[in-house]
Amino acid sequence: MKTLTEGEALARLRRGKAAFQSHIKTTYERAARSCAACPTPGVCCTDAHFVNVHITRLEAVAIRETLRRTPRLDDAARRGVYERARAAVARHGLSVAGDTFARTYSCPLFAPGAGCLVHARAKPAPCMQHACYDDWRDVPPAELQWRAESRVERLNDQVYGAAWAWLPTPVWLTLVDPASDGAELSRLARLWASRRHARTRNPARIAARRSLPVVAS
Ligand code: SF4
Ligand code: SF4
Numbered sequence: 001m002k003t004l005t006e007g008e009a010l011a012r013l014r015r016g017k018a019a020f021q022s023h024i025k026t027t028y029e030r031a032a033r034s035c036a037a038c039p040t041p042g043v044c045c046t047d048a049h050f051v052n053v054h055i056t057r058l059e060a061v062a063i064r065e066t067l068r069r070t071p072r073l074d075d076a077a078r079r080g081v082y083e084r085a086r087a088a089v090a091r092h093g094l095s096v097a098g099d100t101f102a103r104t105y106s107c108p109l110f111a112p113g114a115g116c117l118v119h120a121r122a123k124p125a126p127c128m129q130h131a132c133y134d135d136w137r138d139v140p141p142a143e144l145q146w147r148a149e150s151r152v153e154r155l156n157d158q159v160y161g162a163a164w165a166w167l168p169t170p171v172w173l174t175l176v177d178p179a180s181d182g183a184e185l186s187r188l189a190r191l192w193a194s195r196r197h198a199r200t201r202n203p204a205r206i207a208a209r210r211s212l213p214v215v216a217s
Contacts, residue, residue: 001154001157001158002158003158003159004155004158004159005159006058006061006159009058009155009156009158009159010058010061010062010065012155013058013059013062013152013155014062014121014122016148016151016152016155017122017123017125017128017148020125020128020144020148021123021128023144024128024129024140024144027140028131028138028139028140029131031133031134031135031138032131032132032133032138033131033132033133033134035131038132041115042110042112042115044130044132045106045107045109045110045116045127046106046107046110047104047106048091048092048104048105048106049104050104051104051105051106051107052101052102052103052104052105052168053107053124053126053127053168053169054100054101054124054166054167054168054169055124055166055167055169055172056152056153056156056164056165056166056172057156057160057163057164057165057172057176058152058155058156058159058160058164059122059124059152059172060169060172060173060175060176061176062118062121062122063109063118063122063169063172063173063176064173064176064177064178065122066117066118066121066122067081067117067118068178070117072114072117073117077111079179081108081109081111081117081173082108082173082174082177082178082179084108084170085108085169085170085171085173085174085177086170086174086177087108088105088106088107088108088170089168089170089171089174091105092104092105092106092170094168094170094171095171096165096167096171096188100166100167100168100171103168105168105169105170107169107170108169108170108173109169109173124169125145125148125149125152126145128148129144129145129148160189161193162192162193162195163189163190163192163193164189164192165188165192175188
């Protein structure tokens with residue numbers, strides 16, 4: 001497998017996600033309910049009984065870089081995202097071990113008034129695919145998300161080898177927090193790297209749970 005630098009992989013990740021987001025938008029979202037008219041905007045991101053989005057190491061770096069560059073946040077607001085991530089980890093018992101998909105959380109990347117802080121540049125694939133539909137026949141097929149996630153996995157492999165994992169977004173945000181010393185990420189990277197490379201892939205693809213778009217009732 002061709003290896004990539006983190007910078008090269010981030011550029012490819014960005015292009016791949018832009019293409020996926022555009023495909024979902026133009027092909028499926030016309031049939032979805034309008035988020036602008038939603039009576040509870042953002043509840044799909046903040047409902048701690050629903051959200052269990054997982055991301056990879058490369059996506060976490062992409063999110064950190066997006067937060068670092070966005071003019072929508074000052075330093076205090078930027079710090080607030082990482083503090084919300086730490087609070088979500090503690091409040092919802094999120095961790096790097098066990099059945100991480102069994103735990104749900106309120107996403108720290110949602111900001112009231114602004115929405116998803118990484119919408120344009122670093123949104124996770126399940127979030128891109130998510131919308132509220134009135135008819136199941138309009139819902140994008142799960143295989144689309146799985147294919148997008150396979151491409152993300154391959155990019156992680158090309159940069160980090162086996163030293164990465166699918167983890168809840170708040171967990172990854174604490175690991176790549178610019179204010180952290182990086183010791184925990186280094187420890188985990190050594191642990192993951194010592195495992196067989198052909199490890200279990202994204203369990204969401206196998207279990208297909210909670211990351212499917214919602215059909216509004
Ligand atoms: S996806 Fe659904 S719940 Fe979320 S803001 Fe849009 S309409 Fe509202
Ligand atoms: S990453 Fe963005 S779209 Fe996804 S749950 Fe968080 S705030 Fe919502």
